[in-house]
Amino acid sequence: MNVLGSLAVASLLAGLGFVGGQAAGLRPVFGTLIPYAAFVTFLLGVSYRILVWMRSPVPFRIPTTCGQQKSLPWIKSSRLENPSSTLGVIGRMALEIGLFRSLFRDTRVELREGPRLAYGEARLLWLGALLFHWSLLFVVLRHLRFFLEPVPAVVNVLASVDSFFQVGAPGLYVTDVVLTGALGYLLLRRLVNPQVRYISLFADYFALFLLLGIAVSGILMRYVVRIDTVAAKQLALGLVTFSPVLPEKVGPLFFVHLFLLSVLAAYFPFSKLMHMGGVFLSPTRNLANTSRMRRHINPWNSPVKVHTYEEWEDEFRDKIKAAGLPLEKE
Amino acid sequence: MSDRGLIVGGLVLFLALVTLPLWFNVAAGTTSKLPELTLPEGKDPFGTAEYMRASHMDLLMTWRDEVVRNQERTVVGLDGKTYAKSLTGTCLACHVNRATFCDRCHDYAAVKPTCWECHLEPRPVQRAAQ
Structure with missing residues (x-):
């Protein structure tokens, strides 16, 4: 139900973009108004989420410790798995964000004959996620050629590296293939594996379908149903220079691409996609384990009124003495 | 919290990167004008x-x-x-x-x-x- 529902919504949105690109009256809405609104929503939404997270208190050190913590000098400590310094935390975060280190530790559990519970390594999710995220970064950076004029040399270098294999014209981008393949795997994983399918929600599929829709429409525009690239750039430049133009020649497929992207950008701050910002703010990753080196006192501990035994004895000294009970202090 | 400066700094950096096309094109003086081509006379015999x-x-x-x-x-x-x-x-x-x-x-x-x-x-x- 989650699968079909999210597929239906994503298809509906793609269809809406298609219609918006064809109807002359709707083109300003889909080509100018919605992209601007989506971008503003993205910026404000992401900032809001980060600022809310920034204000949440983190009084104690709660890093996940996956190695020996720093203690006595002759005990070898694990600097990345259990960092005790800022440098260690930076290293750990860099590996987490760049290489998805914690995902690499994923395991698989199976019930074998016997019955016997068997554990094994599971690296496919890590590989798929890594390929997807890095390809997406490359694709986004390559798209700068539509938004910058003159195009910086870096973007040209990226494009020429990406089309290294020189297949056809326009040259086939490796990241296009890898991105779609990885997205396909991430979707299939949710559909094929019963356990993962059971815990998959509407939002999980929806993000995948949106991204797949954007990727497939982009690939179609480049390799199959070709569009006028120059007109597409004119539209993009018009948007970013605040002098929007709507070239007649840009095909409806372009509007599918643009509208799905707008939906993704507007949906981003309210969805699980916020892990882009959230990964930097995970207290289980970005805190050094100094719990035993330093005493961390909760800064908003309210003062507790205590009544010690000495005070109590002073209060009732006469009565205790009269009853003949022993006293700590005579 | 001592991390606030770091988080706000990171957010500002992110916003600056995401809006890069806006200020890059202002700095470069870019407009949405199309490139001008010198076109030959007559019609192309291979397509529109x-x-x-x-x-x-x-x-x-x-x-x-x-x-x-x-x-x-x-x-x-x-x-x-x-x-x-x-x-x-x-x-x-x-x-x-x-x-x-x-x-x-x-x-x-x-x-x-x-x-x-x-x-x-x-x-x-x-x-x-x-």
Whole structure:
């Protein structure tokens, strides 16, 4: 139900973009108004989420410790798995964000004959996620050629590296293939594996379908149903220079691409996609384990009124003495 | 909290990167004006301007395959005349100047076609000598 529902919504949105690109009256809405609104929503939404997270208190050190913590000098400590310094935390975060280190530790559990519970390594999710995220970064950076004029040399270098294999014209981008393949795997994983399918929600599929829709429409525009690239750039430049133009020649497929992207950008701050910002703010990753080196006192501990035994004895000294009970202090 | 400065700094950096096209184009003085091309007289015998803008590379690749693999070296244009399937000999016979025709859009869209690694660009001097 989650699968079909999210597929239906994503298809509906793609269809809406298609219609918006064809109807002359709707083109300003889909080509100018919605992209601007989506971008503003993205910026404000992401900032809001980060600022809310920034204000949440983190009084104690709660890093996940996956190695020996720093203690006595002759005990070898694990600097990345259990960092005790800022440098260690930076290293750990860099590996987490760049290489998805914690995902690499994923395991698989199976019930074998016997019955016997068997554990094994599971690296496919890590590989798929890594390929997807890095390809997406490359694709986004390559798209700068539509938004910058003159195009910086870096973007040209990226494009020429990406089309290294020189297949056809326009040259086939490796990241296009890898991105779609990885997205396909991430979707299939949710559909094929019963356990993962059971815990998959509407939002999980929806993000995948949106991204797949954007990727497939982009690939179609480049390799199959070709569009006028120059007109597409004119539209993009018009948007970013605040002098929007709507070239007649840009095909409806372009509007599918643009509208799905707008939906993704507007949906981003309210969805699980916020892990882009959230990964930097995970207290289980970005805190050094100094719990035993330093005493961390909760800064908003309210003062507790205590009544010690000495005070109590002073209060009732006469009565205790009269009853003949022993006293700590005579 | 001591981390607030760091988080706000990171957020500002992110916002600056995401809005890069906005201030980059202001600094470069970019407008949404299209590149200007020098167009030859007459109609293109191989397709409309719209088709050519989107798919000229597909046409060239198809020609290349037909010539190299099937030895089909000529093509009948929409005007009924027979043309050689040749970039230098046919296309560039009318679109004389690569710099003010091909390159204008290719530079604009940051496309680096590999055509010129083998094909020669006909120079006006050579043309005059013929």
